[in-house]
Amino acid sequence: xxxxxxxxxxxxxxxxPAALQRAFDSDIFYSFRNSPITMLAAVVTLLGFVGxxxxxxxxxxxxxxxxxxxxxxxxxxxxxxxxxxxxxxxxTDNQGRDVFSTILYGSRISLLVGVGSVLLALxxxxxxxxxxxxxGGSIDAFIMRVADVQLSFPAILIALLIDGxxxxxxxxxxxxxxxxxxxxLSIGASxxxxxxxxxxxxxxxxxxxxxxxxxxxxxxxxxxxMLRHVLPNVMGPVLVIATIHLAVAIIxxxxxxxxGVGVPPTQPSLGTLIRIGNNFLFSGxxxxxxxxxxxxxxxxxxxxxxxxxxxxxxxxxxR
Amino acid sequence: xxxxxxPPGGPKSGPLLSVRNIARYFDVSKPWLARVIEGQxxxxxxxxxxxxxDIPRGQTLSLVGESGCGKSTVARLVVGLYRPTRGxxxxxxxxxxxxxxxSELAPIRxxxxxxxxxxxxxxxxxxxxxxxxxxPIRAHGLMKDSGALNRRVDELxxxxxxxxxxxxxxxxxxxxxxxxxxxxxxxxSSNPEFLVCDEPTSALDVSVQAQILNLMKDLQRELGxxxxxxxxxxxxxxxxxxxxxxxxxxxxVELAESKALFAAPQHPYTRMLxxxxxxxxxxxxxxxxxxxxxxxxxxxxxxxxxxxRCPWANERCRREEPVAKPAPNGALAACHAVEERRIPExxx
Numbered sequence: 001x002x003x004x005x006x007x008x009x010x011x012x013x014x015x016x017p018a019a020l021q022r023a024f025d026s027d028i029f030y031s032f033r034n035s036p037i038t039m040l041a042a043v044v045t046l047l048g049f050v051g052x053x054x055x056x057x058x059x060x061x062x063x064x065x066x067x068x069x070x071x072x073x074x075x076x077x078x079x080x081x082x083x084x085x086x087x088x089x090x091x092t093d094n095q096g097r098d099v100f101s102t103i104l105y106g107s108r109i110s111l112l113v114g115v116g117s118v119l120l121a122l123x124x125x126x127x128x129x130x131x132x133x134x135x136g137g138s139i140d141a142f143i144m145r146v147a148d149v150q151l152s153f154p155a156i157l158i159a160l161l162i163d164g165x166x167x168x169x170x171x172x173x174x175x176x177x178x179x180x181x182x183x184x185l186s187i188g189a190s191x192x193x194x195x196x197x198x199x200x201x202x203x204x205x206x207x208x209x210x211x212x213x214x215x216x217x218x219x220x221x222x223x224x225x226m227l228r229h230v231l232p233n234v235m236g237p238v239l240v241i242a243t244i245h246l247a248v249a250i251i252x253x254x255x256x257x258x259x260g261v262g263v264p265p266t267q268p269s270l271g272t273l274i275r276i277g278n279n280f281l282f283s284g285x286x287x288x289x290x291x292x293x294x295x296x297x298x299x300x301x302x303x304x305x306x307x308x309x310x311x312x313x314x315x316x317x318x319r
Numbered sequence: 320x321x322x323x324x325x326p327p328g329g330p331k332s333g334p335l336l337s338v339r340n341i342a343r344y345f346d347v348s349k350p351w352l353a354r355v356i357e358g359q360x361x362x363x364x365x366x367x368x369x370x371x372x373d374i375p376r377g378q379t380l381s382l383v384g385e386s387g388c389g390k391s392t393v394a395r396l397v398v399g400l401y402r403p404t405r406g407x408x409x410x411x412x413x414x415x416x417x418x419x420x421x422s423e424l425a426p427i428r429x430x431x432x433x434x435x436x437x438x439x440x441x442x443x444x445x446x447x448x449x450x451x452x453x454x455p456i457r458a459h460g461l462m463k464d465s466g467a468l469n470r471r472v473d474e475l476x477x478x479x480x481x482x483x484x485x486x487x488x489x490x491x492x493x494x495x496x497x498x499x500x501x502x503x504x505x506x507x508s509s510n511p512e513f514l515v516c517d518e519p520t521s522a523l524d525v526s527v528q529a530q531i532l533n534l535m536k537d538l539q540r541e542l543g544x545x546x547x548x549x550x551x552x553x554x555x556x557x558x559x560x561x562x563x564x565x566x567x568x569x570x571x572v573e574l575a576e577s578k579a580l581f582a583a584p585q586h587p588y589t590r591m592l593x594x595x596x597x598x599x600x601x602x603x604x605x606x607x608x609x610x611x612x613x614x615x616x617x618x619x620x621x622x623x624x625x626x627x628r629c630p631w632a633n634e635r636c637r638r639e640e641p642v643a644k645p646a647p648n649g650a651l652a653a654c655h656a657v658e659e660r661r662i663p664e665x666x667x
Contacts, residue, residue, distance in 0.1 A: 210441035214505070217398045218455045219421065219428035232445040 028313045041305035048299045052108040059101035060087060064266060069096045075280075078287050091287040094280065099287060102273055103295050109269035110296070113183045114250040118242050120188025121249075125195025126238060130226045132196065133203025144200070147193045155252055156259075159186030163261040176264045183262055187249050194241055202234035236311050243307030247300040270296050333412060334373035335513055335545045336397070341406030342569075343367045343392055347617070364616055366392040368569040369406070376512070379539065379546040381556040381577075383592070384566035385613050390549045391436075393566075394517045397547060398433045399424070410513070429459045432506035436518040438498035442490040448501055449486035452476070455509035475504040479534065496527035503534065513545045520555055532558055553596055557581055565589045568616055568624040574643070575650030585646040586654045587629045587662065623655065631656040 032038055051058060061068045074096040077084045084091060090099035132143040150158075166182050167175055175182075206212060207230060215225045254271015256262035263269055268276065270292050277289025348354055348362040367389040374380045382390040395401045397408055399415065407416040410427055418424050432455070435441035442451055452472050455461075462468045473483035479500040490498055499519060506514055516535070520528040536559060538544060550556050556563055556577070563580045565573045565588060573586040584590045611628040614620055623641050626632040635655050646652040656662050 210435040210437055211443040213395075213400055214433065214435060214441055214502075215454070215458075216400060217428070217431075217433045218458050218509075219425055220454075220458045221421070224458075229443055233443070 031313045032309070035309060037305060038309040041302040041309070044298060044302035045306055048107060048295075048302065049111065051104050052111045055101075055104035055108050059098070059104045060089075061098050061101050063097035063102045063105060071096050075285055077285075078291075090291045091285075093277070093288045094285075099291050102268070103270065103292050106268055106270040106273045106292060107295060107299070109180065109263055109267055110250050110253060110271060111299075113180060113187065113253045113263075113269065114246050116180075116184035117187035117191065117249045117253075118246050120184060121191035121245065122195055122238065122242055124188065125192035126199050126231070126235075128192065129196035129199025130203055130230060130234070133200035134207050134222065134226050134230060136204075140200070143196065147196055150190070151193050153190070155187065155190035156255060158190040159183070159252070159256055160259075160261055162186040162189065163256075176266075179263050183253055183256060186256070187252050191245055191249065194245070195238060198237050198241060199234050202237065203230050206230045206233050239307050239311050243304045246303055250296065250300070335376040335411060336374045336547065337409040337412075338370060338372050338393075338397065339407050339409065340369050340371050341367060341393070341396055341408065342369050342404045343389075343396055343401055344404045362617060365569050365619070366616070367396065370564075370566075370569070370571050371406075372564055372571065372574060374513075374545055374547060376545055377539070377543050378561040379548055379559055381548040381550060381560035381563045382566055382571075383550055383553060383556050383563060385551065387613060387616065388566040389569040390551075390566050391517055392569075394433070394515045394547065394549050398431060398515050399428075425459065429455070429461075429509045430511050431513040431515065432509065432511040433515045433517065434499070434502050434506050434519045437522050438495050438502060439522070441502050442498055442505075444490055446490075447486065448476075448488055448490065448493075451490070451501060452486070452504045452508050455505065459509055461509060471508070472504075475508055478507065478538070479504045494527075495523050496530060499523060499527075499531050500534065503531075503538070507538070507542070512543070513547070515547045515549075517549045518551070519548075521550065521552065528555065535559065553581075553592060565592065568613065568619055570624070570653065571643070571651075572625065572654065573646075573650055573652045575646075575648065575652075579648045579650055583648045585648065585650050585652040585657045586625075587631055587656060588625050591628070623653075625654075629656070631661050633661075 032042075056062070063069070073085070073088065073092050074094050076088050076092045078091045078099075079086050079089050081091075088098050088100070090103070092098055093102070128143050128147075132140045153161075162185060163182055166178065170178060203226075212225060212229055215229050220228075250271060253262060253269060254275065257269055257272045257275070263272070273292040274289050274296065277285075277287075277292060280286075280288050343366050345364040345366055346361065347364045349357070349359065354361070370389075370393055372380060382393060384390050392401065396403050399408075403416055407414050409415065410431065413427065415424070415427055418427070442448075446454075449469070449472050452475055453468055456468060456471065462471060472486055476483050476486055481497065481500055481504070485493075485497075490501065493501065499522075502519075519535070520531050523531060532555060535546070539546060546559070548556070548559055560577045563575060563577050564571045565580075565586065567588050573580065573584070573589045575585070580589065581593065584593050614624065614627060620627055620637075622638045623629070623632070623636045626636040629636065633655075639655070641653040641655050641658070643651040643653040644658055646657050652658075
């Protein structure tokens with residue numbers, strides 16, 4: 001799709017500002033301005049990402065720096081509840097950590113792992129799916145058999161396997177440092193099959209259409225046809241899968257962290273916070289788990305709404 | 320364009336395109352395992368089985384026939400979308416079928432193009448018209464300068480009677496006829512000499528068909544184009560062709576000058592097709608009603624494939640496959656009855 005925009009920008013013969021102006025006037029931007037829900041979702045998503053990226057500047061304390069913690073402030077309720085303190089907006093946990101700050105820091109890990117593994121799965125899956133559907137024959141059979149084998153293992157098992165291998169290879173400190181990347185690799189590697197199957201199916205439909213045959217008559221290279229012609233026409237369902245996968249990836253990451261094979265406990269993610277907070281739910285300290293949970297739900301919902309809008313906006317027939 | 324640059328005579332005086340005994344079989348058998356278990360042999364569909372023709376520069380050859388007779392397969396074989404099972408395609412005496420490497424094919428690919436049947440499927444819905452038309456130029460690296468490229472696209476849009484501003488739109492913003500014009504503009508953008516048109520008008524309504532056909536004739540005259548035209552519509556074929564090949568079950572049964580074919584059809588199948596054209600004058604001429612259907616190509620009849628439907632078929636037709644032989648009006652007809660002059664001349 002980047003190709004398509006690049007192409008239309010080139011065809012306009014415009015320079016960078018002209019291309020920017022065209023993007024601003026484009027149909028996609030128009031449909032964006034006409035959908036309040038989409039704009040809200042975009043704002044929420046943006047806030048989430050900004051909060052995660054700029055956590056060290058936005059948070060009131062660094063919850064993982066033990067010197068800033070005060071055990072006297074442990075288990076305080078949210079600021080607006082009786083007994084709450086103004087500087088701890090969403091209250092504190094049993095170690096005196098500000099829940100608001102832990103959410104900001106936690107969403108950092110969650111989003112990094114989520115986005116990273118979705119990107120990995122997307123590139124891997126879309127690439128293999130395109131190749132499989134376009135080439136057909138024995139290449140297709142081989143890739144799809146690998147996908148079948150992959151699918152017969154649960155994602156968590158694959159993640160445990162990859163984590164085990166890296167644990168055996170790397171020394172402890174190096175493993176802790178690489179934990180996030182191991183997670184991205186594990187979750188990404190177990191998620192590509194869905195993309196590959198979807199893209200393969202749509203590719204098999206698209207490759208028999210006459211516009212692909214026209215490109216073959218022109219004599220374009222098969223890879224150029226796959227990337228320039230087929231890819232933009234099969235990306236719609238991929239975007240929808242990617243948004244749902246983002247939520248799944250964040251949840252998988254939380255599960256793995258709970259099992260002790262995820263990120264080290266010194267850097268808990270959003271999922272880990274929910275898990276930890278669960279232990280205090282029955283003792284009445286609901287805020288420790290509810291606020292990270294709400295943050296996760298709102299974030300995932302906003303991303304999903306954006307994905308839905310993008311699917312409609314990128315399909316010229318629905319404009 | 321092509322006229323001006325090509326000197327007459329010399330090695331280029333032969334036909335521009337020459338198709339020699341081309342055939343394409345499709346393997347339609349069940350998967351290997353199912354076939355072995357059920358003990359069935361391989362099934363081959365002979366979509367095209369030994370077709371030969373020449374097209375001189377600047378002329379139009381049409382292939383007509385009922386659905387499933389293999390005419391579209393011939394078109395795809397000629398442009399290289401299918402590899403022939405046997406036979407060859409020669410472009411200016413060069414055997415294109417033998418060229419495998421992309422670098423060898425590229426200079427020839429630039430010189431022929433194809434127009435497809437369905438104007439709704441033949442343009443990528445996510446590309447702007449300008450990029451669609453410019454694709455052959457970019458693919459062959461014919462113009463490096465984007466300003467020149469834009470001017471060329473504008474010129475092409477005007478050539479097919481569209482406005483240069485239409486280049487910024489997407490294909491779905493156009494009607495079927497306009498889309499077919501865009502297809503033609505794309506096909507012309509690399510300055511080809513030879514166009515394969517696979518039923519370019521069959522998806523359009525009648526008034527638009529006429530516009531597109533006239534446009535194609537005008538362009539042929541202006542640019543000196545050579546056409547291979549595929550159609551099932553005899554009126555369209557009569558309008559556009561210099562010569563016509565009638566196909567039946569993967570073979571050409573009659574190949575003749577357009578005028579001769581329509582005035583005095585030789586092969587019984589051609590006669591049957593022409594008799595099926597509605598006739599507003601109600602001349603009451605003797606008609607042979609269209610009888611029967613095209614046989615299953617997986618299991619074609621013995622001898623002449625047309626004999627089950629032919630009113631003049633005899634024992635020889637059922638036994639022996641006819642070969643193309645010159646008929647009285649200068650046509651080539653593959654028919655025993657024509658050869659033996661068994662068919663009575665038409666009255667009225």
